[in-house]
Amino acid sequence: MLRLNSIRELDHLREYLKEKRQNYSTTISLCGGTGCQASDSQVVAEALKTELSRQDLEEKVRLCLTGCHGFCEQGPVMVIEPGNILYCHLSPEDAFEIVYQTVINGEIIERLLYTDPISGEKYITEEDIPFYKAQDRQILSKNRKVDPCVVEDYIVSGGYSALSLVLNNGYTPERIVNQVIESGLRGRGGGGFPTGRKWLECREAPGDEKYVICNADEGDPGAYMDRCVLEGNPHLVLEGMIIGARAVGASKGYIYVRNEYPLAVEHSRVAVEQARELGLLGNNILGSPFSFDVEIARGGGAFVCGESTALMASIEGKVGEPRAKDVHTVVDGLYHKPTTLNNVETWANVPSIILNGSSWFNSRGTKGSRGTKILALTGRIRNTGLVEVPMGIPIRDVVYDIGGGSVNGNKIKAVQIGGPSGGCLPAEIFDLPVDFDILAEAGSMVGSGGMVVMDESSCMVDVARYFLEFLQDESCGKCVPCRLGIDRMLEIITDITEGRGTIGQLDLLEELAETVSETSLCGLGKTAPNPVLTTLHYFRPEYEAHIYEKRCPAGVCKELISYSIDPEKCTGCGVCLKSCAHGAISGENKQPHVINTEFCQKCGICRSECRFDAIQVI
Amino acid sequence: MDQQILAHILEGRRSQPNQLIEVLQDVQEQYDYIPREAMQIVSRELGVPVIEVYRVASFYKAFRLKPAGKHILTFCSGTACHVRSSDLLVNQATRQLGIDSGEVTPDGLFSIEQVNCLGACALGPIVVENGSYHHHMTPARLRKLIESIYEKETALKEAEVKVYAEIE
Numbered sequence: 001m002l003r004l005n006s007i008r009e010l011d012h013l014r015e016y017l018k019e020k021r022q023n024y025s026t027t028i029s030l031c032g033g034t035g036c037q038a039s040d041s042q043v044v045a046e047a048l049k050t051e052l053s054r055q056d057l058e059e060k061v062r063l064c065l066t067g068c069h070g071f072c073e074q075g076p077v078m079v080i081e082p083g084n085i086l087y088c089h090l091s092p093e094d095a096f097e098i099v100y101q102t103v104i105n106g107e108i109i110e111r112l113l114y115t116d117p118i119s120g121e122k123y124i125t126e127e128d129i130p131f132y133k134a135q136d137r138q139i140l141s142k143n144r145k146v147d148p149c150v151v152e153d154y155i156v157s158g159g160y161s162a163l164s165l166v167l168n169n170g171y172t173p174e175r176i177v178n179q180v181i182e183s184g185l186r187g188r189g190g191g192g193f194p195t196g197r198k199w200l201e202c203r204e205a206p207g208d209e210k211y212v213i214c215n216a217d218e219g220d221p222g223a224y225m226d227r228c229v230l231e232g233n234p235h236l237v238l239e240g241m242i243i244g245a246r247a248v249g250a251s252k253g254y255i256y257v258r259n260e261y262p263l264a265v266e267h268s269r270v271a272v273e274q275a276r277e278l279g280l281l282g283n284n285i286l287g288s289p290f291s292f293d294v295e296i297a298r299g300g301g302a303f304v305c306g307e308s309t310a311l312m313a314s315i316e317g318k319v320g321e322p323r324a325k326d327v328h329t330v331v332d333g334l335y336h337k338p339t340t341l342n343n344v345e346t347w348a349n350v351p352s353i354i355l356n357g358s359s360w361f362n363s364r365g366t367k368g369s370r371g372t373k374i375l376a377l378t379g380r381i382r383n384t385g386l387v388e389v390p391m392g393i394p395i396r397d398v399v400y401d402i403g404g405g406s407v408n409g410n411k412i413k414a415v416q417i418g419g420p421s422g423g424c425l426p427a428e429i430f431d432l433p434v435d436f437d438i439l440a441e442a443g444s445m446v447g448s449g450g451m452v453v454m455d456e457s458s459c460m461v462d463v464a465r466y467f468l469e470f471l472q473d474e475s476c477g478k479c480v481p482c483r484l485g486i487d488r489m490l491e492i493i494t495d496i497t498e499g500r501g502t503i504g505q506l507d508l509l510e511e512l513a514e515t516v517s518e519t520s521l522c523g524l525g526k527t528a529p530n531p532v533l534t535t536l537h538y539f540r541p542e543y544e545a546h547i548y549e550k551r552c553p554a555g556v557c558k559e560l561i562s563y564s565i566d567p568e569k570c571t572g573c574g575v576c577l578k579s580c581a582h583g584a585i586s587g588e589n590k591q592p593h594v595i596n597t598e599f600c601q602k603c604g605i606c607r608s609e610c611r612f613d614a615i616q617v618i
Numbered sequence: 619m620d621q622q623i624l625a626h627i628l629e630g631r632r633s634q635p636n637q638l639i640e641v642l643q644d645v646q647e648q649y650d651y652i653p654r655e656a657m658q659i660v661s662r663e664l665g666v667p668v669i670e671v672y673r674v675a676s677f678y679k680a681f682r683l684k685p686a687g688k689h690i691l692t693f694c695s696g697t698a699c700h701v702r703s704s705d706l707l708v709n710q711a712t713r714q715l716g717i718d719s720g721e722v723t724p725d726g727l728f729s730i731e732q733v734n735c736l737g738a739c740a741l742g743p744i745v746v747e748n749g750s751y752h753h754h755m756t757p758a759r760l761r762k763l764i765e766s767i768y769e770k771e772t773a774l775k776e777a778e779v780k781v782y783a784e785i786e
Binding site: 034035037038039072073075218219220221222223224227259260261262297298299300301302303314315316317318319320376377378379380384385386416419450452454458463466467470474476579581582601603604605608609 | 635636637638639640642643666670673674677678679680681695696697698699700701702703706709710713714733734735736737738739740741742744749751752753756757758761
């Protein structure tokens with residue numbers, strides 16, 4: 001690749017590439033994100049490649065292995081342009097038909113189309129599918145257009161033109177900062193701090209050496225939008241960072257990415273190298289006096305490193321312990337220098353704000369929460385995947401219109417928003433909008449945007465216990481309230497789930513929660529009680545059933561339930577007997593089986609295996 | 619332990635304490651865990667006290683201080699997998715293999731590990747076997763997966779024994 005020495009050279013390259021791309025009559029965008037790779041999209045890609053070369057179509061058809069399209073449940077998915085035809089649940093055997101029927105003859109293959117599970121209706125194009133229809137995919141839609149490892153794809157689709165704009169002589173760093181302030185962009189990683197204000201404070205902080213950091217240490221269980229954006233469109237994040245560096249006056253940046261995301265690590269490494277080769281990173285970017293470079297730092301799998309000061313300690317090669325933020329990191333951050341740290345999604349929003357203007361961005365959303373937000377919609381719901389919605393959309397629309405409601409007709413009970421720092425909100429208040437301030441008032445938070453839907457099969461006390469266990473494990477142990485407070489809360493909740501709950505414990509739990517939240521050093525501890533407080537607030541009867549009646553209404557808490565086989569329903573097929581690892585099931589072939597409660601460990605495996613719904617939980 | 623590999627990892631990073639985590643990541647990639655000897659060499663070459671190297675290696679979940687099994691079964695225990703009963707899978711594996719999470723089977727064939735989230739939440743519950751993802755996992759499918767690995771390994775061993783016998 002040739003180094004680009006001016007903005008004009010970049011424009012020329014873009015024009016040249018555009019012209020070259022016109023030779024292609026068809027583009028196949030096959031999802032190669034982690035989700036679809038788990039469903040073997042790589043094998044589908046190979047089969048398509050072979051088929052295209054067999055038909056001598058390599059020059060005419062562009063096969064683009066892209067990042068995540070978001071519709072993970074239906075994976076592997078692909079979109080064929082022109083026509084915007086979406087095919088799902090692909091297998092390598094489909095390659096011939098796709099090339100022969102759709103690419104060559106322009107016919108639609110019915111059986112590969114998405115079928116609505118309720119109405120049975122088939123949809124041809126992406127935008128007609130209800131899952132996509134209610135979304136507003138400003139960032140995610142870009143994933144479909146680029147192969148994350150091909151910088152030319154990004155440039156052709158208009159990439160790095162926001163950078164060109166801000167490197168023009170007339171465009172001052174102050175103007176960039178102002179534009180971001182006016183856009184109303186708030187941090188997408190959890191805190192929701194106004195991004196522009198952070199940039200301004202960092203810009204005004206004394207010192208010549210400044211840093212920008214991209215936080216891709218997505219540790220929230222149940223959230224994976226950062227992985228998808230960084231993995232699927234690394235240059236978009238990089239462009240945002242370069243613009244941010246220009247705005248705050250930084251010359252060095254870091255992408256701190258979880259090592260559990262191997263594709264994201266690899267793609268961001270490739271992107272940085274490509275950008276360096278092209279002169280989009282390094283000394284005198286695009287021939288301007290501005291110099292900036294980025295390094296990749298791999299995280300070590302510690303949830304607490306999502307906290308800014310802990311993350312910075314980790315980049316310095318130290319143990320990821322947070323420190324008191326009497327002086328903010330915008331003044332005293334990485335290596336004690338002024339540092340701007342933003343989340344992947346936040347950086348990804350920057351290029352569009354520069355290109356389209358702040359009023360374009362803040363035309364979406366609510367007064368306090370502008371723009372769009374990517375949510376990871378998962379759990380006991382029909383359509384799971386990554387969705388991007390305008391801020392302010394009611395939770396109900398996300399769960400029912402986009403998510404398609406519950407699976408198996410179970411009643412949806414709650415949604416857990418914001419990961420371990422967020423809370424569980426009951427179905428009765430699903431009219432609440434996805435808004436930083438309103439969700440915080442309700443005891444939860446937008447957080448990073450994980451949205452885990454729960455139905456009647458989830459026990460809310462168990463959910464609270466799950467999060468406390470997670471947080472106890474992840475607490476770095478530096479400050480006492482978090483280390484001991486979470487421990488004690490977990491002890492109490494475990495007592496309740498195991499039938500040892502007593503009357504005064506709920507009050508004690510509330511009191512402890514308040515203390516931990518008020519006195520912990522960092523965000524992890526401060527928000528740790530949220531899952532407990534929200535479940536206590538909205539689902540108190542469930543706690544009371546555990547304590548007073550020694551009963552788990554959802555049938556989850558092992559000490560309070562017992563398994564038995566309904567002789568009426570049991571056909572004696574023997575699957576449960578074979579599946580039981582504890583030797584607790586006995587019975588003759590074709591005769592009703594029985595569970596010996598003495599040996600039963602209540603693991604639930606037999607129940608998940610039984611095809612006749614014969615295993616009951618009482 | 620091959621010193622040359624370590625020397626290669628340390629190249630360009632010597633006397634830079636801030637490279638500690640990156641170096642340890644590469645060490646683990648090569649050896650599957652962080653050997654004690656490597657910690658001592660890393661300490662000397664980066665100029666970080668051994669206790670600090672150990673502190674970092676034991677703080678971060680990504681680092682293993684003991685060798686792992688030949689087949690690493692990683693269970694995602696993120697929220698989305700949890701509400702889809704990922705604990706059944708851990709239960710199945712621990713029972714079938716007779717070890718707890720975080721342990722290695724005595725024959726060194728399997729280890730069970732848990733990770734907080736693998737970021738493939740829509741496809742949960744997820745089990746990863748040596749880097750390959752298995753989605754929508756059920757206890758029955760897991761049982762068969764483990765059985766099939768066992769079968770392959772046993773066949774491999776028998777073939778090996780045969781080859782050795784022939785050589786002799």
